[in-house]
Amino acid sequence: MTARRLVIGHLFEDLLNLYGDRGNIATLVRRARWRGIEVEVRRLDGTADDARALEDVDIAFIGGGQDAQQISVAAGLDVVGPALVEAVRHGTALLAVCGGYQNLGHRYRSDLVGELQGPGLLDVATDAPSGAPRRVGGVVIELEDDSPIASGGRASAAAAGRPGAERRLVGFENHSGLTYLGLEARPLGRTVVGHGNNGVDGGEGVLAYPGQGGLAGLRVGTYMHGPLLPRNPHLADFLLRAGLARTGQPAELSVLPDRAEWAAHEAFERRWRAEWEESQRRGQSRVGRLRDRLESLVGF
């Protein structure tokens, strides 16, 4: 039997590389290779050659960057955007984080960039209102009860002695944009800790299963970086399965010894949950608010 193969496309690596994005690629590559799957990573920028190369990509990844780089990305998407849409229509799985999440929605608007149109691969639109505070900190989200991301990670979490952990994703957010979902769109999960898409509707990210919206490819968009995949091995495997399925290869993945992964997942969750609860409690009490103010005056 010949070994299974995957092609991963890293979009605009030079422009969007601000938030540990290479860690997401490394995680996909390692977790595939650890199962004997051959992996090739292709850098894809904004040229006509890159647009053609997208045809062969099983999993496409786009990361985060600064506003100035997002303008360049929007220009690059004028060239490769249609090819990316075509690829996803035919089954390419997509993971978009932070700036890439904003860029691949319908539009991104901010003071500095004005209004950037996106290809609408993700059914979201983003505004960064002037003077909007940056939302910075840990994020914990809960997946839907019947989430295939969770069910795919159950065995691995149980084997590592952390049953139930697969029902959550953890990450770090750092953005001033507020993202709103289309009427038919579903968030990646419900925010338990952190601000998520807009701090109002309780959702974080966006998730479109294969087939939704007439596109055969899985699409995941999220503000969670830090990076996202190393400490969420169930999400990494979910993307790998989608990438394998695109070319009709068997999509089963063996269970890996993920003790270090789930330990990092749990440590991250515990820590940021405690901090979030403390900040909520302080925010509600006058003494707490006073102490916050005093401490910020005094300096840490």
Add this chain to the structure above:
Amino acid sequence: MARSAATRTRDALGVVAARTAGRLTHLAGYAGTSLPGLVAERVAPGIAGRLAADLGPIVLVSGTNGKTTTTLTLTTILRRSGHAVTTNPSGANLAQAVASVLIARADLTGDGLLRPGDRAVFEVDEAALPPLVDTLPVAGLLLTNLFRDQLDRFGETDRIVRTWRPMLDAHPAIPVVFCADDPRLAALVRGRPNARGYGFAARPLAATTGGVLTTGGAVSTAGAVTTDVTTCPVCAAPLSVEWTTIGHLGAYRCGSCGFARPEPWLSVRIVDDRGFDGQTLGFTVTSTGSGAARTDPGAAHSGAADPGAAREEMATVALIGVANAYNAAGALAAASIVGVDLPGAVRALDGVGPAFGRWESLEIDGRRVVLSLVKNPASLDEVTRAGTAADVDAILFSMNDQHADGRDVSWYWDVDPTPLVPGRLVAIAGARGPDMLLRLRYQLLDDPEAELGGFVGLFDRPSAGLDALVARVAPGGSILVVSTYTALLGLRAELVGRGLLQPMPT
């Protein structure tokens, strides 16, 4: 400075109120470096500027990396050259903290206590620089570099450039010393007659940047950090690079608009690299050097205008690595604009050692322990480079993400620290420890069942990790601590408690 009686009274009140506030915060158990400045400013608005007017020439040192070491080096050079120097403790670099230093120095009548020949050197946070330049009578700015940093606090590096440009435009008379190898800084001072650049003479051999994680295990040497600046800061066309030292610092040229690295006024080269024992550096002034620097501000030395002055001056320092070669060059160039000529400044530089926690070295039970600080991709890259080349038996990674570390420390996934690991014992500590372990595993392990070679364990406390390594390293061996800011402060405090290190000055 002549002040009205009313102002004098208010300034005196401000000083008293500020000192009382400072005393109280200390009693409450806080470091409280900012509060006195804040209180004084409330009681006596503008007091910082009035106290500073009595200081003598003030140099402000700012930039992403190297502020603390450069400030200490410049301060040492000036002191050894016979000047009394007022300076701020490391990390107390926001506007109120600088004001606190001025208040601590003033007498109770609000006089700044000037002596002839006095100088002041303040390390200033990048975001705090513009308001301080507006407030204080500044004799010179020393701009070290601009790397991506503290993503959560500033949001974006571009924002610093956007605040510095109008600051420089509003103060055309202030001489600027800048790292000519940084394209963003060179673009900021382009056409400024009173700017003086420093940089490497040529690519230093030691400056092989750490590997970059791209294809999971396959390490490419294309710089992750170099992507900080890929386009021309003047015209936005792609920037071509002849060589780089750290991150994007190096020799660059824009093929489109012709913007290129200005020839540095002061060039540095590494004459002899002795690892953790320091290095010998050579410095040469180029009379044609950058930024039309021949318009000598202040008391410049005659060599600058003399075409025959290209003689190399050498100093041996207990400062490690390429970054510290830059820091030394920056300090020398800045010394030249406040009255110390190059040969004298280089003599004063000889033997200068590290600032607290920056390649600081100590001994525990016969093992050498070296402390290094990482706070962004560029510093991790530099520590990886120097630490990989050095003779090291064990590594302690100590990673936190408290406010002072920058909450968003995702950058340790963008730079590859794993060249430090092979053949060495490894302990990992801090709040981000479990994450750092994943970082190493995903880079290094071909077999998911395998343990990381040389891995000693995960520890909550950095000191526990260090103790575990000390117990396993033979006497005479050495341990490198790679640590974020708060983890380093905590570890340092414990080592001070054990009598192994001197406390940091406050």
